[in-house]
Amino acid sequence: MMEVTLRQLRAFAALARTGGFTRAAESLHITQSALSGLIKELENQLGVRLVDRSTRRIRLSEVGREFHSATTQVLRDLDAAVENVDNLKRLRRGIVRIAAPQLMSSTLVPEVIAGFRQAYPDVRIHLVDCAVETVIAQALRGEVDISIGPQxxxxxxxxxxxxxxxxxxxxxxxxxxxEANSRVAWADLVRYPLISLQGQFTDRLSMDLQGISAVPPIRPTHEVAFMSTALSMVNSGLGVTTCLPYAQTLVDLYGLRMRPLADPEVRRQFFVYHRQHASLPPAAEAFVQYLHEHIRQRAWGSATP
Structure with a gap:
């Protein structure tokens, strides 16, 4: 089986382009003898003469002219492929596919996307906003590069x-x-009509507070699908709700007040999920790094004035 090398192809293309061994060798930054050796190796590999040599000039044989046309296309495609990989590596192009819960998709994630786009304007971002129960499955099925979701x-x-x-x-x-309290005890919060999210949100809260005698069982007055609905209902005076500090921009948009909850303090940990045996594309890897840096710069947990 023939083992034609890339160096041989580039040597032949340079010789055909310049019409002489001296100029071709100079263009490749090699010696003339090295260039001549590469051409001979290529001809031996193919078993045909590609170049007709004379004392004054070289000319491509009939086979050489046809081979030059194919070689030019191969090198052009290869150079384009290498340039494409380089652009992806240098984030001159690329796409990042992200899945995040609806609340995070309307607060934290757009802030990160806006900052990331300023740093890497040629990278496209595709955001999938979905229910928190389905966000991790998006990464598991390979529909997105990363999912951001709770533990x-x-x-x-x-x-x-x-x-x-x-x-x-x-x-x-x-x-x-x-509003007069710098911190709010759970026992005080649940005395008021509570607007909560459906499904695992309320179930997990109930489990976290179970067995704490000072806190009555959580019995929401309203259960809704989205936090934006809960905040709108709070804004209309229908009750109170709970959320995590990353939603503060939306809380402020509704003109609401936010205070830390205590006795006990209940926390939620969020993760960036991606497939175990699939390396992240360069653009997605850069986005995750930018996301971590954005989180480190945030000062969450303080009360809204």
């Missing part, structure tokens, strides 16, 4: 990269009796 039972096929660990906050309208 769940370990999945062997996924890598879980810790992102942040934050306490729950109480959210209520301005002028509410709880």
């Amino acid at each position: 769940r039972e370990a999945v062997a096929e996924l890598v879980a990269d810790p992102l942040f660990d934050l306490p729950f906050m109480a959210v209520f309208p301005p002028g509410h009796p709880l």
Whole structure:
């Protein structure tokens, strides 16, 4: 089986382009004898003469002219492929596919995307906002590069990269009796109509608070699908709710107040998930690094004035 090398092909292309061994060798920064050796090796590999030599000039044989056309296309495609990989590596192009819960997709993630796009304007971001229960499955199925979501039972096929660990906050309208407190006890919060999220959100909270005698069982007055709905209901005076500090921009947008919840402090840990045996594309890897840096720069947990 013939083993034509890339050096041989580039030597032949340079010779055909320049029309002489001296100029071809100079263009490749090799000696003329080295160039002549590469051409002879190529002809021996193919078993045909590609170049007709004379004392004054060289000319491509008929086979050489046809081979030159194919060689030019091969080298052009190879150079384009190498340039494409280099662009991906240098983040001159690429796409990052992210799945995140609806609340995070309307607060934290857009902030990160905006900053990342300033640093890497040629990288496209595709955000999938979905229910928190389905966010991890997006990465597991390979539909996204990364998923950002809360701690769940370990999945062997996924890598879980810790992102942040934050306490729950109480959210209520301005002028509410709880506004006088720098911190709000759970026992005080649940005395008011509580608006909570459906499904695992309320179930996990109940488990965290179970067995604490000072805190009555959580019985939400309203259970809704999205935190934006809960905040709108709080804004309308229908009750209070809880959320994590990363949602503060949305809380502020509704003109609401936020205070740390205590007695006990309940926390939630979030992770960046990606498939175990699939390396992240360069753009996705850069986005994860930028996300971690953005989190480190945030000062969460303080009360809203």
